Amino acid sequence: MKITAVETIAIAIPYVSPWRNRHTEEAGKPMANLETTILKVHTDDGLIGIGEAEGDDVPGLVATRLAPMLEGKDPLQIEALLTDVEAAFGPSTILAGIDFALHDIVGKALSAPVYQLLGGKFRDKVPLAWTIAYRSLEEQIVDAREHVEQGFTNVLKMKVGVAGDLERVLRVAEIAGDIPIRPDSNMGHDKATSIKQTLEMKANGVKIELLEDPSPSNWDDYQEISETADEGISVHAGWKSLSDLAGIMAAGKSGIRCVNIMPTTWGIRRTAQIAGALECAGIGWTMGTSHDSGIKSAASLHLATAIRNHVYPVDINGPLLRVGDVLKDPLKLEAGFGVASDSPGLGVELDEDALREYAV
Structure with a gap:
């Protein structure tokens, strides 16, 4: 089997309500649409793998650099192809997008779901x-009341x-009751504010699961926050590279219990490899x-289904936050x-009518 072409379709899907967090508030520009590019990797066997990559420059980079690199290659040789793509683009949405498409092709060629390629089902359903x-x-x-009633x-x-x-956390916690809260400051607090706020939450009866990115990443600060507040930490925005990951694992008693991996940057294969390294460190x-389309969300479901140390609930919410999606079946x-x-x-399976509707 050989790759014959890599097709791109740029789309924009509106949010039901514009998405807002600390970054959008500072920029004064809520996210009105998911803007992304759908990838179709065609083969001479007629199989088509689908992926997705965000970024304004994705269609041009695929046409000028990625497609020439992949055309004529065997899509079943995932590791070799991803090594070349990673060398050219680094950890990126393009690396992830082509990784999704290659796993889709291999699964179709072997008549196996992606989770089976990762070792099979460790769990039947993903929290x-x-x-x-x-x-x-x-x-x-x-928002909190509606989704608690829906079973979240x-x-x-x-x-x-x-x-x-x-105040917002305290009011939502009244609705949550025994449901744990994961405050995510997107590194918006300094160490002192994070400690003070966490202690106030706990004094008011808030049940905390993890503190996500409680301050700008500094492993000594994270250890102090964790020890003083007696809460574990999840690192998301605070790591970008494998060297950062090595620092997290070497930090030891830093209070870090969870690392938030972005499959949209690393893809399925690299995410699984990183998860294995974290397991060795007991993390x-x-x-x-949260912003992914149905394609990326499907990839995340397969990863969480197969990998045993995915022990914290994942916010696969994207398809529920927007007015539609590009999949035939939700x-x-x-x-x-x-x-x-x-x-x-x-x-x-892609819904071609929806692709045309959301194409830009």
Whole structure:
């Protein structure tokens, strides 16, 4: 089998409500649309692998650099192809997008779902977190109440790091009851503020699961935050490279219990490899996926289904946050759990009518 072409379709899918967090508030520009590029990797056997990569320059980079690199190559040789792509583009949405498409092709060629390529089902369903974006307090309360009623009772992840965020957490915690809260400041607090706010949350009865990016990344600060507040930390925005990851694992008693891996940067294969390294260090992991389309969300479901140390609920919320998607059939994201498809490859099929509707 040989790759014959790599096709791109740029799309924009509106959010039901514009997405807001600390970064969008500082920029004064909420996210109105998911803007991304769908990849189709064609083969001479007629199999087509689908992927996705964000970034304004993706279609041009695929046409001028990625497609010439892949055309004529065997798509079943995932490691060799990803090594070349990673050397050219580094950890990136392009690396991830082509990784998704290659796994989709291999799964289809072997009549196996992607989770089977990763070792099979470790769990039948994946616990989900629900992310409450930064909106008015009244809107956040409604958001929390509606999704708790829908069964999102594993974890509520709350965007903090902005003015008035303590009051917001306390009010949502009243609705949450025994449901743990994962405050995510996007590194918006300094060490002292993070400690003070966490202690105030706990004094008011908030049940905390993890503190995500409680301050700008500094492993000594994280250890002090964790020890003083007696809470574990999840690192997301604070690491970008494998050398950063090595620093996390070498930090030892830094209070880091979870690393948030972005499959949208690393792809399926590298994410699985990173997860294995974290397991050796006794650290769990989850994924940063709240803005993903159905394609990337499907990839995340397969990863969480197969890999045993994915022990924290994942915020696969993207398909539920927007007015539509590009899949023929929606993913199974119900009652606080997600289920990976048993169909070959990623187990999803593109809706060509939706692609045309959202194309830009």
